[in-house]
Amino acid sequence: MTEITTMTVRELSRAMEAGQLTSEEITRSYLTSIDENDGKVNGYITVTPEAALEAARAADKARREGKNAPLLGVPAAIKDNICTKGLKTTCASKMLGNFVPPYDATVMEKLNAQTVPVLGKVNMDEFAMGSSTENSAFKITHNPRDTERVPGGSSGGSAAVVAANEAPFALGSDTGGSIRQPAAFCGVVGMKPTYGRVSRYGLVAFASSLDQIGPLTKNVEDNALVLNAIAGYDRRDATSVNNEYPDFTSQIGRDVKGLKIGLLKQSFGQGISGEVKSSVLNAARVFEKLGAETVELSMPSLEKALPAYYVISSAEASSNLARFDGVRYGYRSENYSDITELYRNSRSEGFGPEVKRRIMLGTFALSSGYYDAYYKKALQMRTIIMNEYERIFESCDVILSPVAPTVAYKIGEKSQNPLEMYLGDIYTVPVNIGGIPSLSLPCGSDSDGLPIGMQLMGRHFDEATLYRAGAAFEAENGAYHLERGAF
Amino acid sequence: MTYKGYEMVIGLETHVELKTDTKIFCSCPTTFGAEPNTHVCPVCMGYPGTLPVLNGKVVEYAVKAGMATNCTIARYSKEDRKNYFYPDLPKAYQISQYDLPLCEHGWLDIESETGTKRIGITRIHIEEDAGKLVHDDEHGTLIDCNRCGVPLIEIVSEPDMRSAEEAVAYLRKLRAIILYTGVSDCKMQEGSLRCDVNLSVRKVGDTEFGTRTEMKNLNSFQFIAKAIEYEFKRQVDAIEKGETVIQETRRFDSVTGKTSAMRSKEDANDYRYFPDPDLPPIVMSGEELERLRSEIPVLPDQRKREYVEKYGLSPYNGEQLTAQVEIADYFEAGAKLTKHPKTLGNLIISEIFRLLPQDSVNIPISAANMAKIADMYGDGLINSGTAKKLVSRLWEENADPAEIVEREGLGQINDREALAAVIAEVIAKNPKSVEDFRKGKLQAVKALMGQAMGKTGGRGNPNMIQEILDAELEKLR
Numbered sequence: 001m002t003e004i005t006t007m008t009v010r011e012l013s014r015a016m017e018a019g020q021l022t023s024e025e026i027t028r029s030y031l032t033s034i035d036e037n038d039g040k041v042n043g044y045i046t047v048t049p050e051a052a053l054e055a056a057r058a059a060d061k062a063r064r065e066g067k068n069a070p071l072l073g074v075p076a077a078i079k080d081n082i083c084t085k086g087l088k089t090t091c092a093s094k095m096l097g098n099f100v101p102p103y104d105a106t107v108m109e110k111l112n113a114q115t116v117p118v119l120g121k122v123n124m125d126e127f128a129m130g131s132s133t134e135n136s137a138f139k140i141t142h143n144p145r146d147t148e149r150v151p152g153g154s155s156g157g158s159a160a161v162v163a164a165n166e167a168p169f170a171l172g173s174d175t176g177g178s179i180r181q182p183a184a185f186c187g188v189v190g191m192k193p194t195y196g197r198v199s200r201y202g203l204v205a206f207a208s209s210l211d212q213i214g215p216l217t218k219n220v221e222d223n224a225l226v227l228n229a230i231a232g233y234d235r236r237d238a239t240s241v242n243n244e245y246p247d248f249t250s251q252i253g254r255d256v257k258g259l260k261i262g263l264l265k266q267s268f269g270q271g272i273s274g275e276v277k278s279s280v281l282n283a284a285r286v287f288e289k290l291g292a293e294t295v296e297l298s299m300p301s302l303e304k305a306l307p308a309y310y311v312i313s314s315a316e317a318s319s320n321l322a323r324f325d326g327v328r329y330g331y332r333s334e335n336y337s338d339i340t341e342l343y344r345n346s347r348s349e350g351f352g353p354e355v356k357r358r359i360m361l362g363t364f365a366l367s368s369g370y371y372d373a374y375y376k377k378a379l380q381m382r383t384i385i386m387n388e389y390e391r392i393f394e395s396c397d398v399i400l401s402p403v404a405p406t407v408a409y410k411i412g413e414k415s416q417n418p419l420e421m422y423l424g425d426i427y428t429v430p431v432n433i434g435g436i437p438s439l440s441l442p443c444g445s446d447s448d449g450l451p452i453g454m455q456l457m458g459r460h461f462d463e464a465t466l467y468r469a470g471a472a473f474e475a476e477n478g479a480y481h482l483e484r485g486a487f
Numbered sequence: 488m489t490y491k492g493y494e495m496v497i498g499l500e501t502h503v504e505l506k507t508d509t510k511i512f513c514s515c516p517t518t519f520g521a522e523p524n525t526h527v528c529p530v531c532m533g534y535p536g537t538l539p540v541l542n543g544k545v546v547e548y549a550v551k552a553g554m555a556t557n558c559t560i561a562r563y564s565k566e567d568r569k570n571y572f573y574p575d576l577p578k579a580y581q582i583s584q585y586d587l588p589l590c591e592h593g594w595l596d597i598e599s600e601t602g603t604k605r606i607g608i609t610r611i612h613i614e615e616d617a618g619k620l621v622h623d624d625e626h627g628t629l630i631d632c633n634r635c636g637v638p639l640i641e642i643v644s645e646p647d648m649r650s651a652e653e654a655v656a657y658l659r660k661l662r663a664i665i666l667y668t669g670v671s672d673c674k675m676q677e678g679s680l681r682c683d684v685n686l687s688v689r690k691v692g693d694t695e696f697g698t699r700t701e702m703k704n705l706n707s708f709q710f711i712a713k714a715i716e717y718e719f720k721r722q723v724d725a726i727e728k729g730e731t732v733i734q735e736t737r738r739f740d741s742v743t744g745k746t747s748a749m750r751s752k753e754d755a756n757d758y759r760y761f762p763d764p765d766l767p768p769i770v771m772s773g774e775e776l777e778r779l780r781s782e783i784p785v786l787p788d789q790r791k792r793e794y795v796e797k798y799g800l801s802p803y804n805g806e807q808l809t810a811q812v813e814i815a816d817y818f819e820a821g822a823k824l825t826k827h828p829k830t831l832g833n834l835i836i837s838e839i840f841r842l843l844p845q846d847s848v849n850i851p852i853s854a855a856n857m858a859k860i861a862d863m864y865g866d867g868l869i870n871s872g873t874a875k876k877l878v879s880r881l882w883e884e885n886a887d888p889a890e891i892v893e894r895e896g897l898g899q900i901n902d903r904e905a906l907a908a909v910i911a912e913v914i915a916k917n918p919k920s921v922e923d924f925r926k927g928k929l930q931a932v933k934a935l936m937g938q939a940m941g942k943t944g945g946r947g948n949p950n951m952i953q954e955i956l957d958a959e960l961e962k963l964r
Contacts, residue, residue: 083536096535103529105536204535209764238540238766316764319570322579323533327630343572366570366759375761 004029005165006485009222012074012168016063023063023073026168027056027117030075034119034166037486040147042139043161045080046088047120055117062115069114071229076111077167079158080121081128082213083202084108087118091204092136093126095350096330105202106237107171107213107230114229119167122157126352127321128178128206130154131424134415135354142411143186144487145450149408152182158216159186165486169217169226173203175210176309177403177428180440183216184403184453187442187480189223189470190216194461195435196241198227199234205320207313208239210432219479220441220470224248227463243461251468257291259469262396266302267427272405279444279452280402283473287400290472295396301385302430308385309429310422311365311378317355318362324350357418382433389434393459398469402427403440403453431457439466441473442480451480488650488719491727493688495719496696497654498646501661502639503671504616504679505548511615511638512539512582519677523621523631531636533577538765541566545638546589546769548670549613550779552640553590555668555786556608556661560776564589565768566613571756574630575618583614583641585760589769595664596788597656598806606657607645614639640670646685646696651712651719656806658682658708663787663810674846675706682711687732688722697722698732702739702746707845714739718746790815798828807836813848814839817857824858827865834861838878852881859888868892870899872945900947903955906939909947910955913938914963924960932960 004026007015015021031049038044052075059073078084081091083101085108090096104112111118125135133141133156141156143149144164151160155172159182162170172179174192183190191214198213205211215226228249233242263284268277284294326332326346333345351359365374392399404424414421431438436457443454456466488495510517513530530537550560567585593608616637621629642661648654662673662680673680687699702718705711717739722732735751787809794805809815818835822828834857839850857878864874869892876897877888892898900906913935914921923931939952 081536089535091535099535101529101534101536103534103537201538202536205765207764236540237538239538239764315761319568319580319759319761322570322572323535323577325572325579327574328533328577329535339574363759366761368757368759371759371761 005033005168006482007168008218008482009071009074009168009225013070013072016073017068023056023059023075023115023117024053026073027052027075027119030119030167033164037144037164037166038161040142041144041160041164041166042141043122043151043157043164043166044077044120045090045092045123045138045157048087048118051087052117052119055115059115059117070225071111071114071116073115073117074168075117075119077119077122077158077161077170078108079124079155079170079172081124081173081204081206082107082171083204084118084121087121089121089204090138091127092124092138093351093355094137094331095324096204097137099330101202103202105213106199106234108202110230110232122161122170124157125154126355127204127317128154128173128175128211129317129354129358131177131181131421132409132411132415133157133182134411135352137352140411143408145187146408146448148410149450150185150411152185152404152408154178154182155190155216156182159183159188159190162186162188162216162218163481163486169215169222171213171226171230172216173206173211173213174432175206175313176432177425179214179216180403180428180438180453180455181424183440184442184451185408187445187451187484188216188218189220189442189479190214190440191223191227191463191466192431192438192440193227193231193463194241194437195432196239197231197245197437197461197463199232199237199240201234201236205316207316208320209316210309210313212432218481220439220467220474221249221252223439224252224463224467241461245461246464248464248467251464252471254468254472255291256287256469256472259287259292259398259465260396261287261292261294261469262297262392262399263294264302264392264399264401265296265298266300267401271423271426272402273407275446276402276404276406276452279446280400280454283443283454283477284400286473286476287469290476292469294400297392297395299388299392301381301388304381305385305430305433306422306426308378308381309425309433310361311374312382312433314358314362315365315375315378316362318359318366321351321355321359326350354418385430385433386435389436397458397465399457401455401457403455404428407446407450407452427455431455436460437463437466439463439470441470443473443477445480488652489691490720490723492691493723493726494649494691495715496646496687496689496699497648497715498685499644499648499654499657500683500685501642501644501658502681503552503642503665503673505545505638505640506669506671506679507542507544507548507638509542510636511542511545511613512636515636517637519679521633523629523633526633527635531577532632533635539582539763541766541769542638545613546771547779548638549589549611549640550771550776551668551783552642552665552670553593553611554780554783555664556590556593556595556611556642558590558593558608558611560771561587561589561591562771563587563768566763566766567760568763570759573617574628575620575635577618577632577635581615581617582763582766584612588612595657595660597653597660598791598802599652599656600803603802604647604653606647606653609643609645611640611642614641646687651715654684654715655708655712658711659810660787660806667784667786667812669784675708676846678706681706684711684715684718686715686718686722688719688726698734700732700734700746701736703736703749705739710739710741713741713744714746717744721746787815794832798822798832800829800832804832804836807840808832811848817850817854821854821858821861824855825861825865827861830865831857831861834864834874834878838875842879842882851885852878853885856881856888863889863892867901867948868898870946870949873897873899897946900943901951903951906943906947906951907955909942910939910952910959913942914959921960921963925964932956935960
């Protein structure tokens with residue numbers, strides 16, 4: 001049998017069904033892999049071997065009793081901004097360094113219902129603000145494809161541990177590309193579902209109108225399997241959408257004949273590396289070969305998405321993070337003599353520089369006298385972008401674009417230049433502004449063998465078509481991770 | 488009311504706690520007086536990752552309050568975040584409504600002794616309450632989060648009031664209407680009705696408004712009236728001394744009866760309102776609005792009109808009787824049993840209201856017994872003093888008032904000759920008073936009157952005594 005940690009979720013599940021493997025064996029293999037490899041990767045903030053093994057044994061017992069579920073006994077890594085009952089949830093911030101939530105996020109309840117052993121909580125940019133996981137207060141995560149490079153962010157830990165075979169799948173969150181870009185940098189598959197598809201209850205909010213939880217996996221099919229498990233209406237999240245959802249794997253295996261794939265002129269302009277551009281355009285040729293039709297389209301508002309995103313996300317963040325004031329949660333400065341000092345010093349000492357930058361940006365954008373020029377304008381831009389997406393999707397079923405302008409860069413290369421870092425989000429943020437789903441998957445590699453990602457974006461609630469197209473591409477081109485393995 | 492040629496301009500912001508079973512964004516109970524921090528959950532404590540979900544009853548209750556105050560109800564409204572730091576606010580923002588409130592452009596009529604006046608209601612919006620800080624010598628400041636997330640409506644009036652009386656009449660009327668709709672119990676003592684007063688002054692005849700100050704959280708009608716009167720004079724005196732009124736928030740000290748500055752506009756927060764991304768817009772359908780409208784009960788003004796037309800009560804007294812639905816029901820039950828409903832109404836206002844504790848509507852006297860007292864008084868069988876005494880007695884013990892009158896001989900003395908004899912005796916024994924009367928001191932008549940009433944054991948017919956006494960004194964002039 002192949003080595004356990006190289007198997008997909010589907011393969012692990014089948015092996016357990018067939019009685020060839022137990023969840024305990026699988027979980028132990030992953031814990032061993034974490035022991036052996038995480039020193040190089042630094043993906044985990046917290047590893048929970050005892051709880052994982054206990055859940056694994058419970059899964060095995062359930063299976064012996066005749067129970068089954070697609071993820072029963074398949075272990076997972078969870079981004080550290082998703083609340084786990086009784087387990088530290090730090091958001092990679094000193095501010096929440098000791099925060100133990102007394103409740104599970106809805107996605108955790110759903111995974112627990114399938115008895116998914118949690119291997120641990122993984123690293124991220126502090127409060128999900130960043131694109132390289134260098135903004136973690138605790139550690140810098142390394143890209144397993146080249147450990148001198150960043151894994152991307154903010155779900156860098158999630159992508160890195162899947163790419164390093166330290167977890168068969170991981171949950172991440174995506175506010176402006178935080179699942180898709182690290183997936184692309186690490187050569188794995190990541191989905192940002194339609195806004196409202198997955199409950200946000202228990203996800204520590206960064207920008208509430210943009211945040212979505214989604215899966216990071218080794219291949220497309222696994223991704224659909226995990227989304228099946230975590231999607232659905234939740235009465236505790238008023239923004240979750242109350243509609244039926246299909247089996248996201250149902251379209252996998254179907255060909256792409258007749259599928260219209262749009263290429264946006266604006267997605268291949270200034271700033272994109274030649275290798276990324278040619279790799280993504282080559283993917284378009286692959287789709288044509290498979291019977292899809294490609295159309296060139298224009299979406300002028302795309303260029304305004306980045307500034308709109310930074311205004312909206314920072315504005316919401318400034319309010320969402322106001323509760324971390326030293327009174328109720330997490331870090332409290334020891335140095336204060338009155339309430340104002342308690343606020344000021346707790347926040348000054350508890351937050352890192354990037355978080356402070358966003359809070360200041362957002363506070364400014366919402367201030368009286370500036371609201372109309374910034375926040376209101378950004379909201380107007382958002383409406384224009386949403387309308388343009390609607391128009392674009394009258395001419396195509398899927399939009400194909402790069403995920404990031406470059407492959408993974410070196411650790412430290414951009415961390416001193418926030419603006420350059422922000423520019424790296426140019427292809428991912430419009431999706432969150434529009435609330436549409438987007439699947440990030442590898443489409444090739446550069447001359448150094450580093451993975452290049454593409455994203456397939458779809459209509460609201462049409463994740464199934466994205467999985468269909470992604471799986472068809474993968475069947476033709478191979479899954480980057482499965483072909484190369486870890487490191 | 489004017490002072491040194493100035494008038495005051497008053498607008499009120501009233502916060503009313505809605506009596507839903509559960510909080511506005513979670514399922515914690517809203518009951519008052521629980522042990523601190525027992526009616527809390529991760530949502531109302533603002534734990535990271537939690538989300539608010541709007542309680543539909545809150546919208547219904549607010550819409551009902553709006554309908555009962557003649558507001559236009561928004562078919563589309565939204566909730567906004569009001570951002571500020573305070574230890575009683577766990578999320579560091581309050582979910583409220585900013586530019587699209589649920590209800591707008593309403594009004595209500597107040598009745599003062601000078602007539603009817605219409606007061607505009609600018610808006611009514613929904614919001615969540617904050618927690619409570621408890622200052623404790625041993626532990627310092629403690630936070631009780633039970634009240635966090637209790638649903639409130641804020642009712643903002645137009646600056647239409649010109650005296651403390653009008654402000655209090657407005658509040659009483661607002662309270663009456665809300666009590667009728669059943670959306671709040673409006674207990675000022677428990678803080679389920681709280682009021683902020685915005686007040687400015689201007690020269691009588693001016694049309695521009697002056698700079699206003701705000702007085703926060705006044706928790707009784709009496710304090711509101713006192714605070715307004717003090718603040719009015721303070722502002723006028725300041726202007727007369729050549730000072731300017733500063734836009735600021737002021738605190739009323741109920742012990743000294745004075746107001747003092749709390750914080751000025753410069754220190755005021757920039758609340759950075761923006762639409763709450765966790766909550767979708769509130770959309771009301773026509774059917775829903777119709778259903779809510781059909782649930783609005785008969786309101787105090789309609790009942791008042793009935794009392795004026797059917798029973799001949801003054802509009803002012805009608806307003807007082809209808810301020811609480813239980814009192815109005817009580818009056819109506821008694822009115823059916825008496826020949827003298829107007830007398831009954833006046834007795835309730837003068838005697839029952841005197842005995843009722845604030846916020847209470849529990850009257851220990853049955854409506855039937857009150858009707859009997861009204862009958863005896865209206866028919867001249869007892870005088871007003873006896874009627875009062877009977878009410879006080881029945882407040883303490885349950886008995887038949889007619890039997891008490893019978894048994895204790897409290898009936899009114901209407902025998903003209905007997906009264907004339909008493910008066911003759913009083914005149915004879917009080918030559919000093921008679922002399923004073925001759926000198927034009929009208930006080931003397933009152934003294935003689937009191938003597939005569941005393942001699943009848945308080946049972947004499949006061950009108951008759953007055954009449955005879957006047958006639959007798961006239962003879963001695």
